[in-house]
Amino acid sequence: MGLFDTVLVTGNQTQPVLNPAEAFAVIVLMAIAPDGNLSVEQADFITCVLSRTKLFKSYPYEMRKSLFDKILSIFQGDHFNTLFNAAKDSLSQDLRETAFAVATDLVLAEGIVAEEEKNFLNDLYQALDVSSEIAIQIMQVILIKNR
Secondary structure (H helix, E strand, O other), X not given: OOHHHHHHOOOOOOOOOOOHHHHHHHHHHHHHOOOOOOOHHHHHHHHHHHHOOHHHOOOOHHHHHXXXXXXXXXXXXXXXXXXXXXXXXXXXXXXXXXXXXXHHHHHHOOOOXXXXXXXXXXXXXXXXXXXXXXXXXXXXXXXXXXX
């Protein structure tokens, strides 16, 4: 049984274990496509952003795309919380901070932040156990970057 098949098994109480790259991708995709719908522009943007991280340097484009497709298909099911919890538990603290930074960058890139996006980022930093000081620093830097 494959990694993502574990998540999709009905009634399975076992939380899947994701590798750090998969976990990171889950967090980032949840930030930009919480409903599981990803536009071509969003996919290209995420691919570009992730390709600049150490974690995804060795992932060819097709491998990233396949990973995104698998994650998004799970989002569209009723496995959002299970997948998020697996992702959170699979990330080291430094990768949690990095995932929060990339998610923040993606959310704030458009320049207009909806209330639900503010709530998402607030919930995300807390769920990832990122300190409020670090979260504020990250947000300040991203806001400066996107001026």
